[in-house]
Amino acid sequence: MNRIGFDNELYLKLQSQKIRDRIREFGGKLYLEFGGKLFDDYHASRVLPGFQPDSKVKMLLEMKEDAEIVIVLSADDIERSKRRGDLGITYDDDTLRLIDAFRGIGLYIGSVVITHYREQAIADKFIRRLQALGLRVYKHYIIPDYPANIPLIVSDEGFGRNDYIETERSLVVVTAPGPGSGKMATCLSQLFHEYKRGVRAGYAKFETFPVWNLPLKHPVNLAYEAATADLDDVNMIDPFHLEAYGVSTVNYNRDVEIFPVLEAMFRRIYGESPYKSPTDMGVNVIAQCICDDEACREASRQEILRRWYDTAVSVRKGLSDQAELRKIEMIMNSLDLTAEERPVVAAALARAEETGGPAMALELPDGSIVTGKTSSLLGAASACLLNALKRLAGIDKKLPLIAPGIIQPIQHLKVEHLGNHNPRLHTDELLIALSICSVTNPMVELTIDQLNSLRGCEAHSSVILSHVDADLFKKLGVNLTTEPKYQAKKLYHK
Secondary structure, eight states, X not given: OOOOOBOHHHHHHHHHHHHHHHHHHTTSOEEEEEOSOSSOOHXXXXXXXXXXXXXXXXXXXXXXXXXXXXXXXXXXXXXXXXXXXXXXXXXXXXXXXXXXXXHHTTOEEXXXXXXXXXXXXXXXXXXXXXXXXXXXXXXXXXXXXXXXXXXXXXXTTTGGGSOOOOOOSSEEEEEOSSTTSOHHHHHHHHHHHHHHTTOOOEEEEEOOSSOTTSOTTXXXXXXXXXXXXXXXXXXXXXXXXXXXXXXXXXXXXXXXXXXXXXXXXXXXXXXXXXXXXXXXXBOOOTGGGBSOHHHHHHHHHHHHHHHHHHHHHHHHTTSSOHHHHHHHHHHHHHTTOOGGGSHHHHHHHXXXXXXXSOEEEEEOTTSOEEEEEOOSSBOHHHHHHHHHHHHHHTOOTTSOOSOHHHXXXXXXXXXXXXXXXXXXXXXXXXXXXXXXXXXXXXXXXXXXXXXXXXXXXXXXXXXXXXXXXXXXXXXXXXXXXXXXXXXXXXSOOO
């Protein structure tokens, strides 16, 4: 289960060197558009076992004396309070979070750029807030007919209207809270301004997926398609690279579609294009660092299954479209992939059928599976978590670790004072009860110490879990899926 397929140390070495080489190619100044997540890239760590979620940040830290960060945020996203799906916070709040995170590890934040700026009142308010915090803020404006009207875009009335971003270092990392923020346009605007100032700066793109030099239908690349089913991204052979070099490489449709426009912009700025294909723009060395291809293939197959379940639940909640689910099903069919390849699914459903109520299954690092059922004291998720911790600690499943005298007051508080109808302990309440009991029972302390062993384990629930339980498993690093159905036939679910 913990089979390593990716050499993370080699990745840090090769990736930082690749970026340094690209800086030299452009004479010492590079604007690097950073796609995906800089922090907490758990998708990459799931499909490339051995890849650390903070690998990208560690790579930048190896270059921190040469690097500065520019964060791009769309005024439109501020205005509509757009939120990150994983964290649930607005993009403007996430901008502040990112600044704190970068500063906390010693990376230099150069500035914040507000794109799509039209003097929106709420955007102006956020700009004043950033300036009051001592941050440099620049404004970039909407250009009519972008990206089609290239003569206008690459002119003083186009990019020329944008504020010139004052930068100090050779590597300018342009990142954002999420997609659609305007990172690429910000980079291209800077190239225009730099060229006018006599500086021939360069542009490159850092995207982890799709991996350009893996096969088009490699499970790692297909897992990326499954992860972006809501964006209509499609992996495809880069026709420009094939024509220029006679070599098949993988890119995705948006980069391929926009490349002729980018090429024309480069020519208008430089007089020539430094790139012959969208693949040329990338600085991705992922494939060179895969040390066990089969391990990565299997991990990616599991990720595709997880994405199907997540999307099915999202469709059930009315948050996603059936088309997204069908797209993932097509990917599964291309790999002959079925739910049977996720052992915890069958175990959870069998336990639910046996007990006549919600159930959950969790696969431990050694490959064994524990289950949990719903009882008068614990929900299925709590029971499964407790059974898993007992198994890891070598404690008999039937041995009670929490005294009834601890559980009953919690249930009384929930029902009589907090207005809950369900007296059963959620997973967070279970851990609190265990923590209380650990003061007098060393076995309980041993059980709690096993929590870290759950990271990377697989779990499945026969019903959609509450936010409390789902969030706790996420914090523990458990790869959780659920059946796309609720426990009760109600319209409102807390």
